[in-house]
Amino acid sequence: MNLKFTGSLSEPEFAEVGIIGIPFDENASFRRGSGFAPNSIRMASHELETFLWNRKIELTDIGYYDYGDIAAGSYDEVFKSLEGLNLSRNIILGGDHSISLPIVKQLRDEYGDLAVVSIDSHTDFRDDYCGNRFSNACVMRRISEVIGTDNLIEIGICSSSEDEYLDMKDSVKVLDLEMMRKDGLEEIVSRIDSTCEIYLSVDIDSLDLASGYAVGNPEPDGMSISELIRLVGGIVDGKDVVACDIVEVNPLFGKETSFVSARIAMELIGRWGRFN
Ligand SMILES: [Mn+2]
Numbered sequence: 001m002n003l004k005f006t007g008s009l010s011e012p013e014f015a016e017v018g019i020i021g022i023p024f025d026e027n028a029s030f031r032r033g034s035g036f037a038p039n040s041i042r043m044a045s046h047e048l049e050t051f052l053w054n055r056k057i058e059l060t061d062i063g064y065y066d067y068g069d070i071a072a073g074s075y076d077e078v079f080k081s082l083e084g085l086n087l088s089r090n091i092i093l094g095g096d097h098s099i100s101l102p103i104v105k106q107l108r109d110e111y112g113d114l115a116v117v118s119i120d121s122h123t124d125f126r127d128d129y130c131g132n133r134f135s136n137a138c139v140m141r142r143i144s145e146v147i148g149t150d151n152l153i154e155i156g157i158c159s160s161s162e163d164e165y166l167d168m169k170d171s172v173k174v175l176d177l178e179m180m181r182k183d184g185l186e187e188i189v190s191r192i193d194s195t196c197e198i199y200l201s202v203d204i205d206s207l208d209l210a211s212g213y214a215v216g217n218p219e220p221d222g223m224s225i226s227e228l229i230r231l232v233g234g235i236v237d238g239k240d241v242v243a244c245d246i247v248e249v250n251p252l253f254g255k256e257t258s259f260v261s262a263r264i265a266m267e268l269i270g271r272w273g274r275f276n
Contacts, residue, residue, distance in 0.1 A: 059270055091244050101142050115196040120155075155188060206228060
């Protein structure tokens with residue numbers, strides 16, 4: 001497989017930022033297809049300029065390397081493939097949202113204390129979903145068991161079951177979409193008050209389904225593309241984000257979320273780059 005993210009170095013030696021694909025979607029609770037996302041995002045990236053107009057940064061001046069996909073034939077294999085990898089300053093392209101758990105476990109070994117900021121329409125806080133405790137619908141619950149509920153912050157939420165709401169309302173910080181609209185992006189970013197390093201997980205279904213139907217679980221009344229890009233940019237600018245995933249892109253239902261994901265990856269490269 002030679003397809004790489006646009007502008008990738010041909011060798012990893014001088015890379016400041018890495019891109020890794022995890023083509024795994026067996027824990028999708030609704031519709032599968034996010035296993036095709038890493039390559040779909042790579043393809044979309046070639047349709048976009050590598051010059052970031054909003055920051056006047058040429059991304060190829062920064063130096064980033066696309067490592068391709070890890071072996072991900074089963075959930076166990078995803079855990080094994082990530083073991084021992086240095087994931088800092090990597091953008092990981094899922095995959096369904098369950099891939100965030102093995103990444104967080106690996107980063108926790110690397111960093112010790114770690115906070116997770118999840119941008120998502122959904123809380124993903126079920127204890128199990130149709131008997132599967134590792135479903136994408138349970139991933140933030142499983143992650144909270146690794147890092148502690150105090151270290152989990154969820155942003156952009158506009159949907160959960162009542163049980164999830166009751167289970168998390170006194171323990172997990174939720175900065176939901178209503179708050180975001182009322183108080184504005186800057187205020188929301190300022191309320192991420194973690195003193196730990198942050199792993200940022202971007203579920204692309206945080207987009208409203210009008211611009212984000214090509215996802216695992218489309219959601220009405222989500223964020224606009226503009227809001228999502230600015231939210232991610234604001235978090236990476238203001239906080240110590242050590243790595244990030246972009247998950248739940250489902251190219252079987254359209255290409256638009258692949259383009260948005262490529263653009264978000266570029267925003268991360270730009271903000272992590274040495275010219276910041
Ligand atoms: Mn979601």
